[in-house]
Amino acid sequence: MELKFADRMKEFEEGIFQVLNEKKNELLAQGRTVYNLSVGTPDFPPAGHIIEALVEAAKKPENYKYSLADLPELTESVINRFRKRYKVILEPEEIMSVYGSQEGITHIGLSLCDPGEGVLVPNPGYPIFAIGPSLANAELIPYDLLPENDYLPDLDGMDDEMLENVKFMIVSYPMNPICKTAPKSFYEKLIPWAKRKNIIIVHDNAYSDIVYDGREGISILSIPDAKEVCVEFYSLSKSYNYTGARMGFLVGNKEIIANFKKLRSQIDYGTFFPVQYGAIAALNGPDDMIKAQCAEYQRRRDALCGGLRSVGWDIKDSEGTMFAWGAIPEKYGTDDVAFVMELMERSGVLCTPGSSFGSLGKGHVRFALTMPVEQIQAAVKAVKESGMIE
Numbered sequence: 001m002e003l004k005f006a007d008r009m010k011e012f013e014e015g016i017f018q019v020l021n022e023k024k025n026e027l028l029a030q031g032r033t034v035y036n037l038s039v040g041t042p043d044f045p046p047a048g049h050i051i052e053a054l055v056e057a058a059k060k061p062e063n064y065k066y067s068l069a070d071l072p073e074l075t076e077s078v079i080n081r082f083r084k085r086y087k088v089i090l091e092p093e094e095i096m097s098v099y100g101s102q103e104g105i106t107h108i109g110l111s112l113c114d115p116g117e118g119v120l121v122p123n124p125g126y127p128i129f130a131i132g133p134s135l136a137n138a139e140l141i142p143y144d145l146l147p148e149n150d151y152l153p154d155l156d157g158m159d160d161e162m163l164e165n166v167k168f169m170i171v172s173y174p175m176n177p178i179c180k181t182a183p184k185s186f187y188e189k190l191i192p193w194a195k196r197k198n199i200i201i202v203h204d205n206a207y208s209d210i211v212y213d214g215r216e217g218i219s220i221l222s223i224p225d226a227k228e229v230c231v232e233f234y235s236l237s238k239s240y241n242y243t244g245a246r247m248g249f250l251v252g253n254k255e256i257i258a259n260f261k262k263l264r265s266q267i268d269y270g271t272f273f274p275v276q277y278g279a280i281a282a283l284n285g286p287d288d289m290i291k292a293q294c295a296e297y298q299r300r301r302d303a304l305c306g307g308l309r310s311v312g313w314d315i316k317d318s319e320g321t322m323f324a325w326g327a328i329p330e331k332y333g334t335d336d337v338a339f340v341m342e343l344m345e346r347s348g349v350l351c352t353p354g355s356s357f358g359s360l361g362k363g364h365v366r367f368a369l370t371m372p373v374e375q376i377q378a379a380v381k382a383v384k385e386s387g388m389i390e
């Protein structure tokens with residue numbers, strides 16, 4: 001039998017990542033040192049009280065049933081967290097868990113859009129922002145994030161023709177991959193604009209706890225009227241290093257939440273109870289670990305961005321996220337993929353080609369701040385010694 005798969009699968013060829021991975025393995029097999037600054041998985045562990053809560057719950061046989069719904073204590077913990085951290089008051093109907101924001105962003109378009117309806121997605125942007133809506137057969141309408149607009153969407157430049165068919169817009173700051181934050185004034189303009197244009201805002205807020213130089217990480221729901229038009233993804237992956245446990249939340253407009261719950265009740269039977277208990281411990285736990293971790297990311301950012309600048313590569317300081325972003329040196333043109341391959345071969349430093357985040361990422365690279373300062377310093381030295389930067 002000849003197997004014929006869906007055409008959409010052609011969009012998911014592994015392509016460059018497979019090639020980079022093979023190259024990395026080849027270097028390792030040769031005994032070379034590889035500085036893997038490509039993948040955005042935190043290298044920090046979750047706090048002890050989080051692991052303990054999960055392990056204790058995992059010892060109890062009754063916790064192996066389908067959970068079907070979020071525990072009331074979990075919902076209460078999200079309410080407490082948002083009140084304490086963002087000064088946002090949530091009601092239980094305004095909260096649902098997801099298997100990490102990634103899963104939520106993958107599926108939310110299915111609950112919001114009919115095929116052919118438009119979704120505004122950032123360019124450059126985190127890949128699932130485009131992949132999710134395209135799985136719902138929505139029409140992707142990229143909006144450009146440009147230096148002249150301080151990497152914010154140009155709302156005034158979007159005319160009615162462009163917005164005619166738009167159902168929702170994905171917005172995300174602090175922004176992966178470009179490492180920019182948005183001022184409060186941007187959100188204060190966005191919400192009334194979205195209300196006027198009848199466009200739902202889906203805000204992905206994975207990095208509000210990783211912001212630098214005294215900036216404030218906020219929830220979009222702290223902006224007046226946000227709940228009328230907006231939902232926000234909140235993740236435990238980066239603030240609490242609960243990454244592999246797959247736990248995040250969608251919070252905000254209760255009709256959007258109820259509608260999305262209906263869809264997800266067809267897909268899953270709830271989150272494993274021990275994972276819920278670990279999340280409860282995380283959300284009710286102290287904040288000092290989160291702050292200390294942010295300070296450590298900032299030291300890594302300084303080592304990477306400052307270090308690369310000191311060897312002649314102008315990488316601007318990230319404002320937030322666990323990444324750094326910059327244009328490749330001019331002499332390499334815009335072929336970020338060829339540059340990443342050559343950089344890995346000559347220095348052992350592995351980063352992510354910017355073009356994997358959209359057309360405006362071309363000619364750029366993203367580094368993940370997932371190694372201790374000393375190793376980042378060694379990576380910077382390796383870049384210098386490769387002779388690729390002058």
Ligand SMILES: Cc1ncc(COP(=O)(O)O)c(C=O)c1O
Binds near residue numbers: 040099100206243
């Ligand atoms: C912007 C952004 N959103 C969502 C995710 C996925 O997060 P989660 O682990 O909650 O699925 C990531 C992971 O790197 C991310 O960078």
